[in-house]
Amino acid sequence: MTTYQYTDVVPQPRRPWDHSRATALRVAVLVVLSGVFGSLLNSFTGLSGFLGWYVGLAFAMPLLAFVGSVKHGWNMATDRLATSLITVAFAAVTIPWVSIVVTVYQKGSKAFHAKYLTDDMRITPSSDLLQYGGVAHAIIGTLLMVLIASLIAVPLGILAAVYIVEIKGRFAKMVRFLTQAMSGVPSIVAGLFIYATVVIFFGGFSAWAGALSLVILMLPTVARTSEEVLKIVPEDLRSASYALGASQARTTFRVVLPTVASGLVTAAVLGIARVVGETAPLILTASYFVATTTSLTEPIASLPIYIFSSLGLGDDNATTRAWGGSLVLLGVVFVLFVFARLFSSRLSRK
Amino acid sequence: MDSPPEQREIKTYYTTVDKVFRGFVSSAALFSLVVLILIAAFLLFRGFEIFADYGLKFITTSKWDIGNPEDPSTAVLGIGAMLVGSVLTAFIAIAVAVPFAIAAALFIEYYAPRFLRTLLTAVLDLVAAIPSVIYGIWGYVVLLPLVEDWSATLYKYLNWFPLFNVQTPIFGRSPLLAGLLLAVMILPIVTSVAREVYGQAPRDLVDASYALGGTKWAGIKTVVLPFGKSGLVGGAMLGLGRAMGETVAVYLTLNLVFKVNFQILASSGGNVASLIANKFGEATAYELKGLMAAGLVLFLVTLLVNFFATVIVNRSRKIV
Known part of the structure; x- marks a missing residue:
């Protein structure tokens, strides 16, 4: 009779797809060599700075990868060439992103002072010293217009999605197509349209007009995201509701929409993030005003226009103010995105 | 013999x-x-x-002169140069953005580790939502000096090439700068369309290519790229539409000059959208009508581009 010996050695499953230490070493050598080549190129040619170095690296890395592996055959060599090309190109793509965030933070934080978020520019010219004035008027104006825009665009967007997914009406395809087409309307055209109608008709720039131009730009995002969200509602829920004798209206409002409520919030937040930084339509509809106001029928400030108008002056302090406004605006967009992510992750956990 | 009962029609x-x-x-x-x-x-x-006054001349003339503000008959309005500028900057943007978008999409979908993939997809959405005015101020302050340097180098070595020639070697807010900035701006949308399409490539065919001893690149070259071709074209056209309609970023990075200009290093150009933003402030009543007409042209052109883009993207989605 065979006896089985207990041993401490448990055979581990092999994972041939994992990168071995040799691969890691190869990649490290490759990167270091290309980096050295980049700095060499920097010192011998007119290239300079981080970008010059990166250009050198980006040329050297695919070349070295190819030459270094050509002894393993053509296929291996082209594979490694492609891998390093794709990686280098992707890293190049992220350079502007990082640069934007870093520059906005560095230059924008200079404009900040204790009351930057609570003061407005009522008695402060843009070129005044940086410890005076603030963006309160712009924040309030943006909030007000975005709020009104969402109150109109979010219900309309969700209804469009309900039409496509729930009602599956005769024009469902056309509605989806038109919504997509609408997302391509240039923002300045939306502004021009509201100018041609609301502003000319009521005889002046106003928060109302600004909000309405934002509705046009917000609706497609909301409609599209809500459509995606409604599609994940299981058909069983609808059937169960109908089986209990509920009408379609009741099913939609009491079963389908509540099921994906957090997803609809995501849709709304994404729509808000899309329009909160729109500049061009507001130039034509809401214009700008230096003091804090909540009147809907008068010109009103907004963050993007605050940035835009401060930048146009060419003065150093005004430009720094533009960066400060950019930092606030970028912060708002980032926070909105984190919110959207939080809500959509709650949805997927269900 | 009984015939089988008629099928009942179900009505709601x-x-x-x-x-x-x-x-x-x-x-x-x-x-x-x-x-x-x-x-x-x-x-x-x-x-x-x-349109009644100028007819088709409105889109072929390259002059914007309001003449005597009191008398509209002395005005000459035409957006020819602006249309050329819109197309030129948008094409520079596409030419630069598409190769990088392909690489970025392939990287995210096939090369990045799993945890990075979800993160990068989120980052892509986030970058796409950065307001254009922030792209504009970044392009004006950070990108402008860089592009001036590059333009000087390009001009020094390649001025025999008509595209890179200029009358006076002053580079600044040129179509090249605006085009590169637009490339940065449309990259997220082109990448996310490309990523979505590449992600839908039939996995079993890629695996089959592995099983035959093919490398990762072989799988991508023979399966993923051909599969994603039409989706990529659609994504690129979506980007084209965005680039042509962009206002503030182009306003800040391109000198408005009413002359048809194909020299991408010269600081002269403009696009229809930036024309509207530029002239809107102190426009006369007649000029304002011109801007409305320009807006209509821009609307129709971008609608057409978007129409085709949407059709192509939707069709490539449907294959799956």
């Missing part, structure tokens, strides 16, 4: 509540149609006088 009868509900939702859903029609109608209505 809606209650009154549902009839109201369906009518209400349907009419709300047609809002986008109404808005699109209204945009075209009102811009045509306000700019009609321009």
Whole structure:
């Protein structure tokens, strides 16, 4: 009779797809060599700075990868060439992103002072010293217009999605197509349209007009995201509701929409993030005003226009103010995105 | 012999509540149609006088001269140079952005580790939502000096090439700068369309290529790229539409000069959208009509581009 010996050695499953230490070493050598080549190129040619170095690296890395592996055959060599090309190109793509965030933070934080978020520019010219004035008027104006825009665009967007997914009406395809087409309307055209109608008709720039131009730009995002969200509602829920004798209206409002409520919030937040930084339509509809106001029928400030108008002056302090406004605006967009992510992750956990 | 019973026709009868509900939702859903029609109608209505006065000359003339503000008959308005500028900058943007978008999409979908993939997809959405005014101020302050340097180098070594020649070697807010900035701006959308399409490439075919001893690149080259071709074209056209309609970023990075300019290093150009933003502030009544007409042209052009882009993207989605 065979006896089985207990041993401490448990055979581990092999994972041939994992990168071995040799691969890691190869990649490290490759990167270091290309980096050295980049700095060499920097010192011998007119290239300079981080970008010059990166250009050198980006040329050297695919070349070295190819030459270094050509002894393993053509296929291996082209594979490694492609891998390093794709990686280098992707890293190049992220350079502007990082640069934007870093520059906005560095230059924008200079404009900040204790009351930057609570003061407005009522008695402060843009070129005044940086410890005076603030963006309160712009924040309030943006909030007000975005709020009104969402109150109109979010219900309309969700209804469009309900039409496509729930009602599956005769024009469902056309509605989806038109919504997509609408997302391509240039923002300045939306502004021009509201100018041609609301502003000319009521005889002046106003928060109302600004909000309405934002509705046009917000609706497609909301409609599209809500459509995606409604599609994940299981058909069983609808059937169960109908089986209990509920009408379609009741099913939609009491079963389908509540099921994906957090997803609809995501849709709304994404729509808000899309329009909160729109500049061009507001130039034509809401214009700008230096003091804090909540009147809907008068010109009103907004963050993007605050940035835009401060930048146009060419003065150093005004430009720094533009960066400060950019930092606030970028912060708002980032926070909105984190919110959207939080809500959509709650949805997927269900 | 009995014939089999006729199949019953199944009909749905809606209650009154549902009839109201369906009518209400349907009419709300047609809002986008109404808005699109209204945009075209009102811009045509306000700019009609321009089309009546100039006809097709409005889009071929390259002059914007309001003449005597009191007398519209002395004005000469035409957006030829602006249309050329729109197309030129948008094409520079596409030419630069598409190769990088392909690489970035392949990286995210096939090369990045799993945890990075979800993160990068989120970052892509986030970057796409950075407001254009922030891209504009970054392009104006950070990118401008860099592009000036590159332009000087390009001019020094390649000025025999017509595209890189200029009359006076002053580089600044040139179509190249605006085009590169637009490339940065449209990259997220082109990448996310490309990523989505590449992600839908049939996994079993890629695996089959592995099983035959192919490398990762072989799988991508023979399966993923051919599969994603039409989707990529659609994504690129979506980017083209965005680039042509961009206002503030181009306003800040391109000198508005009413001359047809193909020299991408010269600091002269402009696009239709930036023309509207530029002239809107102190426009005379007649000029304003010109801007409305220009807006209508821009609207129709971008609508056309987007129409084809949407058709192509939707078709490539449907294959799966």
